[in-house]
Amino acid sequence: MAATGNETTRAPETVSELLDRLDGIDASLPKRLGQCAGFLRHNIHLVAVSTVADLSAGAGVQPSAFMRFCQALGFSGFSEMQALFRAEYREFRPDYAERLSQLRQRGEEGPELLVANFAEAGHKSLVSLMNTLDGERLQQACDILAAAGTIHLVGLRRAFAIVSTMGYMLDKMQVPTVIHRTSGQIESDHAIRPGDALFAVSFAPFSQETLQLAARTHERGIPVVGLSDTADGPLATTARTLLVAREVDVGAFRVPTAAMTLATSLAVAVGGMRKEGN
């Protein structure tokens, strides 16, 4: 009974409270209940729409074990736990399908429908960003940029928005930053000095100016961090670290939601590291 600590514990009332409790008792859980905990941690979103049978099968245990697990968490049973997840889901409802249906019903064809479509695409892009993000590479990118003297940014066309935002944020955090706008600009290369780093953003179809600046900088032994929408594009060879953010498109168009989010995170992380470093 040690693990369950019955009676005294009341049921969690929010999902994050549940997660906290899980952190607390995780180590003291017996084998099968531990499996449940592990599975739950990685599949929280399934709880609202699954049966004990499904979940216990997923965790590789008997339904009765999952039942005991729920009780160890402080619930009376699985149903009570599921109710929590269902309630939370009902409240926090990002339902694009619903909105789209309403718009379509009204015979809407114009910009509002477009916004709904782009919003849904952005939402999917963010999910995919989270799912495919390589934590190690991200950390490496941060390290390189945090250690650089001046951070040089380059990106044209669609990529310019990313670079512009990063430049603005880094500047606000007092990180020495240069945005390289014009490609012909002779000084570009000389301005990038040993000890600096280059952050190059380019999406397919890649613009030569960006790639060439990245290549030349790389050849000079100056570290290049890349951001692209594919892992095997031309930046893969020149960049010491390549980050990938792929966008879900609407027709032929896309909003750089994921790339923007990734770049901003990077800027904030680097800004924080440099402040600490000093």
Place this chain on the structure above:
Amino acid sequence: MAATGNETTRAPETVSELLDRLDGIDASLPKRLGQCAGFLRHNIHLVAVSTVADLSAGAGVQPSAFMRFCQALGFSGFSEMQALFRAEYREFRPDYAERLSQLRQRGEEGPELLVANFAEAGHKSLVSLMNTLDGERLQQACDILAAAGTIHLVGLRRAFAIVSTMGYMLDKMQVPTVIHRTSGQIESDHAIRPGDALFAVSFAPFSQETLQLAARTHERGIPVVGLSDTADGPLATTARTLLVAREVDVGAFRVPTAAMTLATSLAVAVGGMRKEGN
């Protein structure tokens, strides 16, 4: 039996297919089944986590009526319909709580956690954009920009990314567009001619250069469309139409996800209208 068109119809296999079918038969549905359709349209997100009893009560009908409704849609019953929603939920539900829990578990404190936070914020921003969007104003903005000779874009600092993206897209769609970068630039005012329109983007704290250009343009009787993060900022008076996109922030930082999405939609809509117009 007319409405159900039994046998011949197979069950929809995606939620949007279901919605299509709903559009098709909606008018021919008897009263109670019509109530079900209406309720479903506004509460799609509930299906995955509710029972027939819940849903029928919500729609104000008997469970048996809801059952018939499911069958009229081509399903064998409620369970089959619910399975569809559950499946879609499993695939696309972004579980930030889940991801954050995993990161926290690993003692993660660096950039990956930041990305998760920004992604969640972006997601919320998009939901809020959808919920607060004023369809009429958006349509008006489209009309103004579609009717303009040349579209002039202005926005500095954080807003520049928006303007840059819009400029790129409009240009790609062969819409005459000018991005006004430097504020001191004498020509700015003269370049904006009667028959043109100005799209001005500015977030708090507003930059004077943008506001002043907008004000002068407005005084000359040239229409200004504004994009801001608040409805009662300085652009409210000078803009003929003001669009609002508010971002959810992480600490002191924010990604312009919602604004970017709105601006892109606007650009695509305007591009489409101009192509049709010619």
Place this chain on the structure above:
DNA sequence: GGGATCGTGGAAGATTTATTCCATTTTTCA
């Protein structure tokens, strides 16, 4: 090494939930 405790699997029982059926009411159309 042996008794006590704890954990486990499987199946039986209880409960909730989906589904069908049919008598009654409402609508349709001649």
Place this chain on the structure above:
DNA sequence: TGAAAAATGGAATAAATCTTCCACGATCCC
């Protein structure tokens, strides 16, 4: 208006899902 068809509500039935129980096996500790 009246007969036929369709729709409806409610209760009965079937199915699924949750929950408990207990015998068996593993582990711990004296």
